Amino acid sequence: MLLGCMRLGGEGDRVGSADIAAAEAAVGAALEAGITVFDLADIYRGGRSETVFGEVLRRAPGLRERIVIQTKCGIRLADADMPGHYDLRGASIRRRVEQSLRRLGVDAIDILLLHRPDPLADPADVGETLDALRTEGLVRRFGVSNMSAPQIALLQAHLSVPFTVNQLQMSLRHRDWLEAGVLVNTAEAAANGFPLGTVEHCVANGIALQAWEPLAQGRYTGRQETPAEVATARLVADLARDKGTTPETVVLWWLRRHPAGITPVIGSTRPSRIAACADAVRRPPELTHEEWYRLWVTARGAKLP
Template identity: 35%
Template structure:
């Protein structure tokens, strides 16, 4: 399993994260946890809203049925979304959300807590108070954000004393907005539009780990692009390179992200044990520069 440095910490963490949103659909969550750990995936990503909390409950109960020690795992959760109503980064909400996650996960602490979606009404001083309290109580070890741009992160950093170690952002072969504008600097085509404030470069400059979510999706949760009839050229290339690197198209799609020198992590949500094993093994693959760019172009992107 390829390891990456986790933000500004001295921790080396797995480059593959198991996203637990779909654990609610698993027939055997105990085996899922055991299997991924056997394959080097010891980093688990949660959110208090996944399954309205049920995903954390299932994970916590399943982990208790294994022989795996809590300290062998890195457990992360997110908070700040009140589904269908609002985003909430208030001190009270953050603290109550963490307390709820800890109870459902049956653990005394989170390795990291991310603020899920930007709350435009947030008071950064309140967030700082919440972070300080949770850190002092030993309930959260590291802090980060999700789906935030550099300006939003800088505003938060002005008040919080803890390093912001990670940012979850959607990135993958069919979601390349984070790199498109960098290729098309000083041009007036659609690809030149900078939609995120240069978050990729910002993350690298500030040693924030990018965690790529929904890496195999296309469109707005329209489906998985791998082996989809809508993308014949891309899938032809994925299969060709899968043969070359002795892996699967899913493995190549994962390696495409991990080959980037930003040292990202990939969040995978499948509960299919064979696919998880393939992804874990593919984490060691580093694509050649030519192969990386061929995939980018086969996905329908253009270079100036």
């Protein structure tokens, strides 16, 4: 699993001592749970997430050698003169990587993800830039986020090393990635917006799937808003009790049980919440075939086609 660091860095314009303490507590809880991969992005908290993570590294000698740092670039937030947009121009990628390296205080990024597809990106320009960053030792591996199989394949044709990651929204609540494959030849298929074949493309090409928001904002372990969510939360709690674990672990096991080898990115930075996910790292998914389907159908709120 990975710890998503979107919430690190606080709400102010600058990183303060309380922000650093909160980040240290979150990183410590993640390490205690067996999590050693940390997921960031240049836009998280306007760059403060990377800054505070860099401060955690500076205060903990030897930590850098024990962990994997993953960050992203490609989204430009709105400002006074420009709406939010995507930017995967080669020069922009390089500039953003250099800024991330400075904020993190490291010599190299272990994994760089292209955060969103940019319709104006020149695949040859992207590939040339990524190859150069790798040759210079600034980035070790590359991946993408929120991209379809054809988008990945087009970029891969211009890159000399394989993409290793595709990060997608995947959870028991956000199931389009799963249902796209079973709604073929049904009337419901048109309403499913997930690009069919993306999961299969990643599996066939050795691209690891990472799931962002895997706990579905606590819909099955905290608040519920629909009858299907109430019923699923009850089932999750029953399974957790029967298997001697936490509801959070059951929700994550549902993803991990899929043969694609999905790796959840835990978004919470609360130590107690991180600790509740520890069994999903320490224990293999203990859901039977039937239990996995029961969770799916209950969350769906309708029978399968």
